[in-house]
Amino acid sequence: DADVTQTPRNRITKTGKRIMLECSQTKGHDRMYWYRQDPGLGLRLIYYSFDVKDINKGEISDGYSVSRQAQAKFSLSLESAIPNQTALYFCATSDHSGRPYNEQFFGPGTRLTVL
Amino acid sequence: GQQLNQSPQSMFIQEGEDVSMNCTSSSIFNTWLWYKQDPGEGPVLLIALYKAGELTSNGRLTAQFGITRKDSFLNISASIPSDVGIYFCAGQQLENTGNQFYFGTGTSLTVIP
Numbered sequence: 177d178a179d180v181t182q183t184p185r186n187r188i189t190k191t192g193k194r195i196m197l198e199c200s201q202t203k204g205h206d207r208m209y210w211y212r213q214d215p216g217l218g219l220r221l222i223y224y225s226f227d228v229k230d231i232n233k234g235e236i237s238d239g240y241s242v243s244r245q246a247q248a249k250f251s252l253s254l255e256s257a258i259p260n261q262t263a264l265y266f267c268a269t270s271d272h273s274g275r276p277y278n279e280q281f282f283g284p285g286t287r288l289t290v291l
Numbered sequence: 292g293q294q295l296n297q298s299p300q301s302m303f304i305q306e307g308e309d310v311s312m313n314c315t316s317s318s319i320f321n322t323w324l325w326y327k328q329d330p331g332e333g334p335v336l337l338i339a340l341y342k343a344g345e346l347t348s349n350g351r352l353t354a355q356f357g358i359t360r361k362d363s364f365l366n367i368s369a370s371i372p373s374d375v376g377i378y379f380c381a382g383q384q385l386e387n388t389g390n391q392f393y394f395g396t397g398t399s400l401t402v403i404p
Contacts, residue, residue, distance in 0.1 A: 180333070211394075218295070218379060218394040219334070234391065266333050279324075280392070282333030 179203045180283035182267050188289045195254045197286050199267030206272050208250035213264040225250055257290040297395035305403050310367040312398045314380030322383040323363040325354050329376045370402050
């Protein structure tokens with residue numbers, strides 16, 4: 177079974193609708209992240225969370241909100257979807273450790289289309 | 292946000308050829324990572340670099356942390372069809388409060404059998 181799962185994998189919605197993307201992990205990691213990927217722009221960080229009570233804005237948080245319901249669950253919401261939020265969304269997790277870096281493990285992605 | 296420029300944007304090569312790609316930034320980074328994204332999947336870490344000048348290999352892949360700390364390079368030797376995918380660099384500045392990495396724009400690699 178995958179360590180980081182995302183639901184749904186694909187979603188088509190209309191402008192103005194509220195959408196929630198969900199992420200679950202079984203890795204036992206404390207840190208979770210939401211990115212969006214657009215062609216030619218790479219991955220950009222939307223929000224990140226270091227534990228259940230910690231939420232931080234990333235590079236492009238406008239128009240998005242998140243909820244860390246439990247250590248293993250981190251959901252991303254679009255309160256009123258707009259077409260330029262059409263993108264591939266990735267959840268990632270990492271472990272707080274003493275290594276020089278904390279490798280991020282990515283989920284399979286959610287392809288969101290806003291019409 | 293930080294801008295990481297990767298080049299080339301895309302490559303079409305024959306199986307068996309070597310591949311080189313690079314990532315440059317206007318800012319200094321303390322960690323450089325290289326990821327590969329297979330079609331329909333999330334990125335997977337290939338190589339991590341921690342020190343300026345460091346050269347690290349992982350099988351047929353070799354990556355280098357540039358001396359200026361503003362760039363990094365990835366080489367793939369003797370390419371094979373399963374090397375197809377998008378390769379991303381990512382950099383981290385320890386001055387950040389978090390574990391935030393900035394990702395490059397990606398290099399799309401196609402290997403022609």
